[in-house]
Amino acid sequence: MNSNDINKLLNHLHQKHLACSEGSTANYIPELAKANKDHFALSVVTVDGQTFEVGNFEQPFTLQSISKPFVYGLALELRGKEKILSKVGVEPTGEAFNSIIELEKSSHRPYNPMINSGAIAICSLIDGKNIDTRLSKVLSLFERLSGKPLKIDEQVFLSEKSTAHRNRAITHLLANFDIIEEKSERSIEELLDLYFKQCSILVDTRNLAQMAATLANGGVQPLTSERIYSTDFNRDILSLMFTCGMYDTAGDWAYSVGVPAKSGVSGGLIAVVPGKMGIAAYSPLIDHHGHSIRAERAIKEFAKTLSLSIFS
Numbered sequence: 001m002n003s004n005d006i007n008k009l010l011n012h013l014h015q016k017h018l019a020c021s022e023g024s025t026a027n028y029i030p031e032l033a034k035a036n037k038d039h040f041a042l043s044v045v046t047v048d049g050q051t052f053e054v055g056n057f058e059q060p061f062t063l064q065s066i067s068k069p070f071v072y073g074l075a076l077e078l079r080g081k082e083k084i085l086s087k088v089g090v091e092p093t094g095e096a097f098n099s100i101i102e103l104e105k106s107s108h109r110p111y112n113p114m115i116n117s118g119a120i121a122i123c124s125l126i127d128g129k130n131i132d133t134r135l136s137k138v139l140s141l142f143e144r145l146s147g148k149p150l151k152i153d154e155q156v157f158l159s160e161k162s163t164a165h166r167n168r169a170i171t172h173l174l175a176n177f178d179i180i181e182e183k184s185e186r187s188i189e190e191l192l193d194l195y196f197k198q199c200s201i202l203v204d205t206r207n208l209a210q211m212a213a214t215l216a217n218g219g220v221q222p223l224t225s226e227r228i229y230s231t232d233f234n235r236d237i238l239s240l241m242f243t244c245g246m247y248d249t250a251g252d253w254a255y256s257v258g259v260p261a262k263s264g265v266s267g268g269l270i271a272v273v274p275g276k277m278g279i280a281a282y283s284p285l286i287d288h289h290g291h292s293i294r295a296e297r298a299i300k301e302f303a304k305t306l307s308l309s310i311f312s
Helices: 003-018 064-079 081-087 116-124 131-146 154-162 165-176 185-199 205-216 231-244 247-256 293-305
Strands: 041-046 051-055 261-263 268-273 277-282
Touching (some): 003 293, 064 081, 064 205, 064 261, 116 165, 165 185, 205 268, 205 277, 231 247, 231 261
Antiparallel strands (some): 041 277, 268 277
């Protein structure tokens, strides 16, 4: 397919799925509930840097759980695979993103880095002398991935912090089972602040497509040519996105779409076609799994039309 065909397909999918009004905003986080339900965008960045986009592709929104695979890669680069695997596993849960079932199993180790318990444990492995130093490493990572300065949505951060009773309970369980080193109330709150701020980084659909394209390009940002992840760690990220990135619908996604993906409850969704392109979509209307309905339908159809499954 040439550039004109990709543009035509994106425009067709945008017009087709814009009419969908199913789902709701993530109202359990008050600030996310305020998102404009009409916003919808699609972006594609190829491994050679070509960019295609339609809709509200410059509309900012927060990363939420799309941050998880990228911070996992940062932890791998900082601490090494052996250390990471001793704290967080690589198995799918078949459960929702906020599952705590695995913490009561014999190992007490989170099943994978894509669920909240695993992501919080990974966050604890981003080292630094204080919270600001650790946050700087995370923010710098996403600026390198997106090729531009980024900032944190303080209102979303505070909204998440004030409603985070389950994530706070998860973190105390992680401390109880020695998965994380933070034990005091203060250190646990600092870790949670780091996690909530990671989720509250503002991006747009264009940024997301560049981030996905970096993974598609073996860990090298296609527009800046900077290597972000080693080849081996990039492969590890994609493996976990494929098996765990869509939570309790990961099997269906792998079967019907066939490419690694990751969603976020703010309405973002990325898909990675190794060696070819990164795909991103945004619409804040999500289903009960936490996936954007418009984004999921559009990317599924895009991938099917172009036969993008890694098994094709």
